[in-house]
Amino acid sequence: MGENMGRYWTSKKSKAVVEERRAEIDLLIDFANADTTKVANQHLETRILDHLYRHPALHPDNRDWKPDGKLANIIDAMQGHLRSRFDIIIENKQMLAEMPLWEISGSVSFKLDPIKNRFHERLQLRKVKPGNEINALKKIMDLWLIEIIRDLDSSPRRFGQCPRCGGFLYSPTVKERIYCSTRCGGAARQEKFREERRAQDH
Ligand SMILES: [Zn+2]
Numbered sequence: 001m002g003e004n005m006g007r008y009w010t011s012k013k014s015k016a017v018v019e020e021r022r023a024e025i026d027l028l029i030d031f032a033n034a035d036t037t038k039v040a041n042q043h044l045e046t047r048i049l050d051h052l053y054r055h056p057a058l059h060p061d062n063r064d065w066k067p068d069g070k071l072a073n074i075i076d077a078m079q080g081h082l083r084s085r086f087d088i089i090i091e092n093k094q095m096l097a098e099m100p101l102w103e104i105s106g107s108v109s110f111k112l113d114p115i116k117n118r119f120h121e122r123l124q125l126r127k128v129k130p131g132n133e134i135n136a137l138k139k140i141m142d143l144w145l146i147e148i149i150r151d152l153d154s155s156p157r158r159f160g161q162c163p164r165c166g167g168f169l170y171s172p173t174v175k176e177r178i179y180c181s182t183r184c185g186g187a188a189r190q191e192k193f194r195e196e197r198r199a200q201d202h
Contacts, residue, residue, distance in 0.1 A: 033167040059127040
């Protein structure tokens with residue numbers, strides 16, 4: 001395709017990576033805000049778990065773990081964990097000092113891929129004992145979030161929380177979004193309009 005002509009400042013590869021990561025941050029935000037008791041949100045949960053299980057940093061022995069009928073517990077744990085990560089980003093954003101967000105321990109390997117002519121850096125988590133698999137998945141969630149933030153070269157200001165419904169949001173452009181959706185934005189505008197009219201009536 002010739003559409004990329006003129007986009008000389010970015011390679012096709014990095015543009016593809018950015019688009020993929022954008023879709024991933026939208027997925028994570030949707031999952032964090034989702035009512036997991038609703039069947040309609042199951043597709044989000046499937047995609048999240050699929051990504052976590054396939055992540056190369058997960059120890060191979062923990063990858064084959066099959067939870068016995070406790071899927072809802074895992075979903076809740078992952079959602080709670082993700083929400084706590086967004087909370088801490090938003091909390092730190094309002095401070096004038098750095099605070100630790102999170103740490104991931106594991107080993108880093110560095111490889112050269114002569115065919116793709118690239119260097120690869122890979123974090124590998126340690127194997128967790130049976131029963132601790134959820135902790136491994138939480139670490140993968142942390143790592144995934146770091147990868148997205150790094151690939152998007154994301155500024156903390158892009159993360160926010162809707163003042164109307166409390167839902168998390170991510171501003172894809174430099175212009176900061178205030179509300180999570182056009183629905184919340186419209187409702188807030190309407191409320192303001194009604195308040196102004198009430199004030200005029202008195
Ligand atoms: Zn909202």
